[in-house]
Amino acid sequence: MRSGVVNDGDSRKPAATGLSDEIVVSEHVTYEKLISIITGELEIDETKKKIEACYIVEGNGCLLFIRNEMSVKLEMLFDGKVGVVMCLESPSEKVEEIICYKSNSTSPMPLLDSKGNKIITDCKHSDVKVGQIYKDKCTLISVMALFAIEHSFNYYAKRSDKKSYVLQYRSENCVWIFKASCRRGTELFKVRFFQDVHTCPLKDRSFTQLQATVGFVSGFAAPKLVNYKRIHTMNDIIEDIKNAFGVDINYQKAWRAKERAIEILRGKPADAYRQMTRYVYMLNSVYPGSHIRMHKSEDNKFMYLSVALQPLKSEFEYYRPVVVVDGAHLSGAYKGTFVSASIFDGAGRILPIAYGVVDSENDNLWTWFFENFRIAFEERDSMCVVSDRHESIIKVVSVVYPNVPHLACIWHLWKNVCTNFRKSKDRLSDIYYAMVKAYRKDEFDFFWNQVGKIDKRVKSYLEDAGFAKWARVYAPVNRGRMMTSNIVECINGKLKLARELSIIEFLEQARKLFGKWN
Structure with missing residues (x-):
């Protein structure tokens, strides 16, 4: 070794x-x-x-x-x-x-047993003979399913348990039969008897609709689902099976086969939540000094996870403390929300400093997340938090960080204007962005008066939102170029497909992405 x-x-x-x-x-x-x-x-x-x-x-x-x-x-x-x-x-x-x-x-x-006999491990093996030894029953089932499709006939399992596997042709007039059994004390299955002779009328086989089992289809589709970024739809699976074997399957069978293939490749989503304690332990072992916290419910079920890895955490003091936060919905079996906090450097690089997974966006969640964020990063001079106008974020920032202002993303604010005042949006678009990015007060006042002339309702709406929230010239701290929450939207976009994975696989994709960027 x-x-x-x-x-x-x-x-x-x-x-x-x-x-x-x-x-x-x-x-x-x-x-x-x-x-x-x-x-x-x-x-x-x-x-x-x-x-x-x-x-x-x-x-x-x-x-x-x-x-x-x-x-x-x-x-x-x-x-x-x-x-x-x-x-x-x-x-x-x-x-x-x-x-x-x-x-x-x-x-x-080749894999051999103690007597020197070859052990078949390939599920695509096609030459079935008496005396052959298979790695386990699953391998044998896959081989026989492929054998039946290649030879254009259907069979049924007369007996199938941990010790034996017996197949017969579906027609009572046919003597075709296959028998295999498990070797004592092992998982190996040996072919004991195989009569590969069909005595049924040819028409019984010619007019029989071939059936591909869900297990067979899932095994065939699995290699194309290894890369989660590859889009392989149910229609693609149906077409692949038709082209490869000339067998028609319906949409439901393709969907079940895809779900089973994903489960074989990645495990059950519920199992990933059971491994979260182990995953947190491994992160703390690999990144000593990190601030990683997991919260469970009273019945020991996962609720929240907050991660601030030491390599990313140590960089925070060298960056402008304009923290952008946002959430994105997960699309896996158990849903949930991915939350992240990021900052921007002078060279235009994104530094995600904290992230996590929660059940939903609410006051309790954001309170828990920002409390852990404060423990990990404390509070810095001229610090601010930028996000969309989510009520929970605005409320929690004022409680956890009473001296840190919350600033609005100008893009989300403009989308609210477009939704509420559709008639004026086309004429106000250029004026709005020039106004919010203005560096001088006289320049801001010029555009502000133009807004009032076009639509007084928009002027009143923006005034109620608070100049300090969205106008650069009135900002209580220097927010630099961070006028929007685009940097966290970039993260959410890069992880869009990964959000379909189980929780641990998704967190690993996020960790690798952040490590690659920095």
Whole structure:
């Protein structure tokens, strides 16, 4: 085995100094001895932490766990394959470190059992014979579904449980039958009997509508759904299945297959919320000094998360303290709202200094978010908060930051004017933007008088909003170029597709984006 590297999501770095380049073991090593050697090399206390070892065979995305003597023998055949060793703390099962082992060999090698028989791991395997051994039942089901479609017939499962898998042709006049069973004490399935002969009339097969199962379609569509940015619709899936196999499927089956494929690739959305405590622990471990807080309800359900990572947090004191905040709705299974706070530097770069996920935008949420923001960043001279005219934000800023003014985004304010005074919007557009960006009071007064001549209702509306909120010349602090909330809208736009992911995957996409920008 090769020496370990810690995978932190963005790059690989040595797991610990002082590790040897290789862990040398005998080909007759036992399972207990292998685990003991790994824990010794990584300096892990076996009495306090649990080790789970697994490896990946090239061409197969599933992790194969090493749990017994047979698994060790299988794994020893794979010099050149990638494996993963995860160190878990026993009490809370929090991942402390992820160690990956990889050698230089890239040539594919077959997976063999203890007797030297090949174990089939490819779900697209098409040559089915008696005596073949499959990695697990799921692989066997996928292979048989593809086999039936390629040979243009339908079957049904006469028996399907943890120990056996028996298929028969749908016609009673046909002797076609397939039998497989599980090897004792393993997940391997072996083909015991296969009579690949059709005695039914040819018309029974010729006029039978081929059926592609949801599981088969999901397996076929999954590779095209790995990249969440790729748009692959139900109509695309229907067309792909038709072109590849000549089989028609309806929209509902395509939708169910897509949902199952996404679940296979990314897991269930609810599971991600159960992993939030572990995720927060990992963030604090990777970014010491960060201010990360999670709030749960009385029945231990996730409600709020606030993240201020140390690398971004440390830059705040060097930037003009004009903080722009906004929220964007998540479109995953459990919805919610993504909130962020960002600042702008003189070179035109965006620095997101705090972000989080909450259930909805309300007074309680924004109070909790700004209280954590104040703990992480305190209060600076000439600081202000810019946002749309969300009532909760305006109210909470005045409570949490009584000495910090809240300023309005001039674009959102103008959209309100357009909504309420449609007849005047075309004539007032250029005048409005010239007025709010004016640096001198006499210049502002000139445009202000023009607004009154065109529509007195607009003049009254803007006056009620407060000059200090939107006019640069009346601003209580120097807001510079930060007249709008465009910088947070840019963040929301970049993360638009990612907002469909599970919560942890979405937060990881946000973290990687902010790290890339800075």
